Amino acid sequence: MTATDTVASPSLSTHELTIRFGGHVAVNQVSADFYPGTLTVIVGPNGAGKTTYFNLISGQLAATTGTVRLFGNDITRLGAAKRTRLGIGRAFQLTNLFPNLTVLENVRLAVQSRAGIGMNMFSLWSAHTGLLDRAEHFLERVALMDRRASTVAALSHGDKRKLEVAILLALEPKILMFDEPTAGMSVDEVPVVLELIHQVKVERNLTILLVEHKMDVVRSLADRIIVLHNGQLVADGEPAAVIASPIVQEAYLGTGATADV
Amino acid sequence: MLKHLLSDDLPRSRFLTVLLVLILFGLAFAPFITSGARPLNTAATICVYIVLVASYDLLLGYTGIVSFAHTMFFGIGAYGIGLGLASAGPFWWIAFSGLLCALLLTILLALIVGLFALRVRAIFYAMITLAVASSFAVLASQLSDLTGGEDGKTFSVPALLSPSFHLFENEVFGRIIDGKVITYYLVFGVALMLFLFLLRVVNSPFGRVLQAIRENEFRAEALGYQTIYYRIAANCLAALVAALAGALMALWLRYVGPKTMLGFEVMTDILLIVVIGGMGTMYGAVVGAALFMLAQNYLKTLMLQASSALVGVPFLAEALHPDRWMLWLGVMFVVSVYCFPAGIVGKLRST
Numbered sequence: 001m002t003a004t005d006t007v008a009s010p011s012l013s014t015h016e017l018t019i020r021f022g023g024h025v026a027v028n029q030v031s032a033d034f035y036p037g038t039l040t041v042i043v044g045p046n047g048a049g050k051t052t053y054f055n056l057i058s059g060q061l062a063a064t065t066g067t068v069r070l071f072g073n074d075i076t077r078l079g080a081a082k083r084t085r086l087g088i089g090r091a092f093q094l095t096n097l098f099p100n101l102t103v104l105e106n107v108r109l110a111v112q113s114r115a116g117i118g119m120n121m122f123s124l125w126s127a128h129t130g131l132l133d134r135a136e137h138f139l140e141r142v143a144l145m146d147r148r149a150s151t152v153a154a155l156s157h158g159d160k161r162k163l164e165v166a167i168l169l170a171l172e173p174k175i176l177m178f179d180e181p182t183a184g185m186s187v188d189e190v191p192v193v194l195e196l197i198h199q200v201k202v203e204r205n206l207t208i209l210l211v212e213h214k215m216d217v218v219r220s221l222a223d224r225i226i227v228l229h230n231g232q233l234v235a236d237g238e239p240a241a242v243i244a245s246p247i248v249q250e251a252y253l254g255t256g257a258t259a260d261v
Numbered sequence: 262m263l264k265h266l267l268s269d270d271l272p273r274s275r276f277l278t279v280l281l282v283l284i285l286f287g288l289a290f291a292p293f294i295t296s297g298a299r300p301l302n303t304a305a306t307i308c309v310y311i312v313l314v315a316s317y318d319l320l321l322g323y324t325g326i327v328s329f330a331h332t333m334f335f336g337i338g339a340y341g342i343g344l345g346l347a348s349a350g351p352f353w354w355i356a357f358s359g360l361l362c363a364l365l366l367t368i369l370l371a372l373i374v375g376l377f378a379l380r381v382r383a384i385f386y387a388m389i390t391l392a393v394a395s396s397f398a399v400l401a402s403q404l405s406d407l408t409g410g411e412d413g414k415t416f417s418v419p420a421l422l423s424p425s426f427h428l429f430e431n432e433v434f435g436r437i438i439d440g441k442v443i444t445y446y447l448v449f450g451v452a453l454m455l456f457l458f459l460l461r462v463v464n465s466p467f468g469r470v471l472q473a474i475r476e477n478e479f480r481a482e483a484l485g486y487q488t489i490y491y492r493i494a495a496n497c498l499a500a501l502v503a504a505l506a507g508a509l510m511a512l513w514l515r516y517v518g519p520k521t522m523l524g525f526e527v528m529t530d531i532l533l534i535v536v537i538g539g540m541g542t543m544y545g546a547v548v549g550a551a552l553f554m555l556a557q558n559y560l561k562t563l564m565l566q567a568s569s570a571l572v573g574v575p576f577l578a579e580a581l582h583p584d585r586w587m588l589w590l591g592v593m594f595v596v597s598v599y600c601f602p603a604g605i606v607g608k609l610r611s612t
């Protein structure tokens with residue numbers, strides 16, 4: 001495969017991806033291709049199906065119909081753990097960590113998963129200093145080094161969100177999925193996380209999916225915007241064009257919100 | 262060196278360190294600091310239960326799996342070595358092949374139960390293990406030609422371990438070094454190694470994944486760990502160690518029987534010890550087993566002394582009558598669980 005091929009072919013794609021919960025279709029026939037080096041923001045009102053779409057891609061939920069492809073391979077039937085090992089990394093909307101383990105242990109579990117030594121029963125956890133250094137490196141990136149020894153349960157909400165991001169980075173995925181990473185953060189913490197996402201985007205040729213409500217964030221980071229509404233993909237394209245489109249004005253922002261976009 | 266032996270998992274409490282050192286020395290020199298059969302029997306039982314409870318802690322305390330099949334594996338280990346020796350004679354190779362068969366059966370059963378049942382919700386898993394373990398206990402009593410039924414079977418052990426064997430002509434520090442003392446040190450040595458092994462496992466990369474599963478299985482899966490395999494591996498490992506503990510118990514008692522090896526009381530004892538000692542700490546098994554076995558074996562004696570000293574005092578003498586020892590044991594559990602919800606080790610570490 002040549003370099004031009006890599007640019008041309010999508011790293012991740014969903015084809016008519018659908019999930020039903022009883023009679024309710026939470027994600028309805030969503031087809032989209034995602035490319036390396038592109039940051040796609042997914043917007044939509046509450047309950048639009050953004051998190052459910054993420055769950056279908058990263059394997060927490062199994063699709064009713066449709067397919068998910070990663071670098072051309074069908075991964076629709078694989079479980080979450082396998083998809084993670086293939087390079088799909090996910091940070092959760094609701095903080096989802098190991099509360100009684102320390103901050104460092106949380107990140108190290110991600111580093112260790114990447115290193116593939118989870119089944120090693122006879123060596124000392126603390127003897128793998130290489131992994132320790134890597135974990136500390138990621139803690140440094142989110143400015144959490146000073147909290148490394150405290151348990152997660154003792155962290156502030158903002159620090160938990162940062163840790164969630166550090167864990168995602170520590171998995172060193174090829175596809176990064178952030179589900180409202182700055183939700184509930186205090187105003188001065190938000191830039192740390194956004195700056196980090198921006199850095200990751202420019203440093204490496206990664207595919208980034210980001211669910212975000214804050215319009216200023218969307219405009220400063222997005223290469224492309226996808227709009228979900230009632231489980232359906234209703235708009236997809238250049239940020240400026242999508243934000244200006246009537247369907248977004250109406251469905252997502254509400255007619256009244258037009259002024260501050 | 263010591264730090265490495267303890268897998269970097271130190272007691273982290275001065276009082277706990279003292280307690281552990283006391284227990285270690287008490288067990289290491291039990292044949293010489295006590296006399297007679299009863300204290301040695303208590304010491305050997307403590308050694309076996311430390312291993313049995315520590316292996317259960319790997320499941321319950323570290324992985325968060327509730328299983329009632331732990332005594333079944335303890336029983337398989339005991340019956341494997343016991344029935345071998347009872348039917349084919351007191352030879353080492355018989356003991357080892359009996360043990361080997363037991364370990365194979367253990368891993369097979371643990372795998373089957375794990376593969377079929379660990380996928381379901383925790384409460385169902387607990388119930389399935391209960392059903393399997395009860396059926397196994399019934400089976401063991403029913404096959405009385407093979408197992409000796411309810412009465413169980415006594416057997417002879419290899420000459421080196423039998424009471425009639427004397428290593429030296431004379432006493433050493435007031436104790437004749439007979440086969441019983443040698444058996445004791447076999448039990449002690451193997452128990453110590455198994456405990457250190459378990460301490461290593463829980464402090465390995467694998468052990469951290471187990472803790473992650475206990476904390477948040479969904480997230481562990483999302484990190485790329487296929488949790489079902491980790492749970493099955495933990496289940497098999499715990500079962501194997503429990504079987505080894507059973508083999509030690511059988512070797513010590515020179516007897517196997519359904520009540521001592523497969524009975525539900527054994528399971529409740531394990532649960533009580535792990536809770537009293539402190540779940541997810543490993544050291545809790547040591548402290549818990551020592552206190553529990555001492556209480557179970559000596560509470561009656563203590564109460565007899567107390568009640569005869571208080572003879573004539575109307576209420577106390579009655580309340581402390583040795584027949585009420587179970588009641589007092591129960592009271593002690595309730596009080597200790599109430600005062601130390603995180604177990605003795607948890608309490609010591611937090612102060």
Ligand SMILES: Nc1ncnc2c1ncn2[C@@H]1O[C@H](COP(=O)(O)OP(=O)(O)OP(=O)(O)O)[C@@H](O)[C@H]1O
Nearest residue numbers: 021024026044045046047048049050051052053093
């Ligand atoms: N496991 C489930 N079972 C039943 N219904 C579900 C399940 N998961 C999601 N839903 C439903 O699917 C719809 C989409 O939910 P989802 O969480 O994906 O929305 P969202 O776009 O992420 O919203 P928000 O902005 O509030 O995070 C909702 O109506 C929700 O109730």
Ligand SMILES: [Mg+2]
Nearest residue numbers: 050051052093
């Ligand atoms: Mg959501």
